[in-house]
Amino acid sequence: MADTGRTRQSGQVVEDLTTSLAERIANGEFPLGTWMRQAKVAEDYGVSRTPASLALSRLEAMGVLERVPNRGFRVRYPSPREIMEVFEVRAVLEGHAAYLAAGRITEVQLQQLWEQVAGFRRVVEMIREGADSEAVGAPWRHSYSTFHQTLFEAAGNSQLHEAAEALYRKLPRKISWRVLRGDPRSLTQHADEHEDITTAIEMRDGAKARQSTIAHIEAARELIIAHLPTPEPGRTRG
Amino acid sequence: MADTGRTRQSGQVVEDLTTSLAERIANGEFPLGTWMRQAKVAEDYGVSRTPASLALSRLEAMGVLERVPNRGFRVRYPSPREIMEVFEVRAVLEGHAAYLAAGRITEVQLQQLWEQVAGFRRVVEMIREGADSEAVGAPWRHSYSTFHQTLFEAAGNSQLHEAAEALYRKLPRKISWRVLRGDPRSLTQHADEHEDITTAIEMRDGAKARQSTIAHIEAARELIIAHLPTPEPGRTRG
DNA sequence: CCTCTCTAGATTGCATGCAATTACATCTAC
DNA sequence: GTAGATGTAATTGCATGCAATCTAGAGAGG
Structure with missing residues (x-):
């Protein structure tokens, strides 16, 4: 059950x-x-x-x-092509969300973003100290979804949010973590990028927020593409 | 049946x-x-x-x-708020599609775009000559969907296309036509904007193509918002 | 005249049954 | 031994039945 x-x-x-x-x-x-x-x-x-x-x-x-x-x-078994396309559209949508958020975010929401940045830092630290990558996967994903949730709420366009959510659903979230968990350097960069985005939003610099977000997602895309698992045709029974 | x-x-x-x-x-x-x-x-x-x-x-x-x-x-009865949000996201997505198309479009696809621009012109002409607006609604919508279909094909990102399609579905297409059909001036402007977009793509000017597309969709949004019908709560039976 | 209650009709939401389709294994022919 | 045919088990896809739920309207009471 x-x-x-x-x-x-x-x-x-x-x-x-x-x-x-x-x-x-x-x-x-x-x-x-x-x-x-x-x-x-x-x-x-x-x-x-x-x-x-x-x-x-x-x-x-x-x-x-x-x-x-x-x-x-x-x-669904997303093809490498499809994964690339999803990331490209995500970059456009989330970039725009960051742009909008820079002009509309509240203090509470901004603080929420900073908390998630801190959350990323904690996960990086735990990984560096040799924590089990499987165990910190959950908090990492929590910070990730909370960050994005808050970003889109701050953007104040629910259609933008829904469109992005539809894209998320096309890729299992664990894929990203599987790629990142073994690579502390990329993890740190990931946290840095979230801080860049948050800083730009705090400065109310929409253009910079958009640019940082696009750079962030493109970096993630490159990382994923480089670590794609070899496709194995699914069995018909079972 | x-x-x-x-x-x-x-x-x-x-x-x-x-x-x-x-x-x-x-x-x-x-x-x-x-x-x-x-x-x-x-x-x-x-x-x-x-x-x-x-x-x-x-x-x-x-x-x-x-x-x-x-x-x-x-x-669904989309609220004015929702309609505005849909148009805003459409502007972002279609703007990016136009940007991508400028760099990738084939000659055949470009010709297809010009044909639809000509189609818009014909509809405008027919309306000016007093044609029944209901009768030319179908060819107008045909040109419209073909133009966008071709644009997204040229952009070469099917996820981008699907995301845009999902947004189209949230607004009945006839809404746009109901607003435009009675206003030859806006119709002409609409056709001009499609020509601007096509010209920019033909020139391989991605930035201009994006900008023209965003301007086009924002103009459409303003027109629709100004002509919103008064909401009438749906009856429960029937 | 207004409001509340009750009832009848309509509609959904879920369970179940069955035919059509498919995959897989076995058997046969060469 | 391999290719093709055949049978069987598993699975879907659709039809139908029925209980739960909701709406609308009539009727009672104020």
Whole structure:
């Protein structure tokens, strides 16, 4: 069972399934190419196959899964080309978000950004001190998503946020961490870049904020591209 | 029946339903706020309620419909705020597409853009000559979507294209035409702006192409905002 | 005349059943 | 031993049934 625990309200099953599955896939619980069987999902969550099928279909519409007719859904295997494209669009969107944020951010939100920068620093320190990279993955991802969440809130354009979220969903988040965790130098650079962005926003320098964000995402893209795992065609059963 | 006519392949019903409904909604066939009943959709397409429900759920995931628990789906009523935000993100995305296109476009694609510019001119001419605005709405929308389709193809980033498409779906296309059709001056300006963009791309001037595109979309946004219809709360039955 | 309560009808949301399709293993022919 | 045909198990995709839920309207009470 992967239930959330709280009593489920009527008419919310599909919503819960979709959210939960999206989260689990993003966290890398299901390897790329894994077949998501209706019956398995239904059993896992204690529901029938109808809502399971609905949730899987929604995840396909969201770009998380791919559908093979009469064979079902599996976790999408983004091609190197697709990954590059996603990063390029992310750079444009987040760059604009940083630009907007520089002109609108509140003191509270700015402080929130600084806290996450500090969070990145702590993770870097822990890695340098030999902490288990798997254990600090969660706090790293937490700082990462909080930073971006705050950035987009400060930008004040929810459509911009949604467009970026749709892109995030196309790449499992764990990919980034798998690449970064073994490379303290890149980790430090990553933290530095977040500080650059935050500083530019604090200075209310929109152009610089945009430029720093684009540079940050392009650096991340290069790192990922260089460390792409070799694709392995997913098995059909299982 | 709103079937496409060709024999339906097995395992394609939901796909067809989703595409067809998205198209019909985008074309304004269902007024904003209209309730999309499962039974009605199922009957219209000669299928059971299961695939109808699936298609509606997918359309919600795509941002076309909104869901009210235990009451169903209805065509989303974008708020003025949301419309403004969509246009702002469109400006960023399409601006970047124009920038990329300037560096990569082929001769054939460039010619395609010019053809659509000519198409806009023809529509403007027909309106000036007193043509029925409803009748030339279709060719106008055709030129519009072909122009953008070609622009994004030339940009060569399918993620960029998908992100923009997702935004288009959030606003019924007929809205734009309803605003423009009664205003020959704006129509002419619209055509001029498309020509500016195409010229910049032809000159391989990426910065200018981006700037022209952003100016174009911002002009469209201002026009739409100024002509927003007064929202009328959708009825619950019907 | 207004407000609250109750009821009937409509609609969704989920469970289940079954035919169509597919993958995989086995068997046969050469 | 290999290529092709055949059978079986697994899986999807759609149809249908039914309980839970919601709306609208009638009727009672103030």
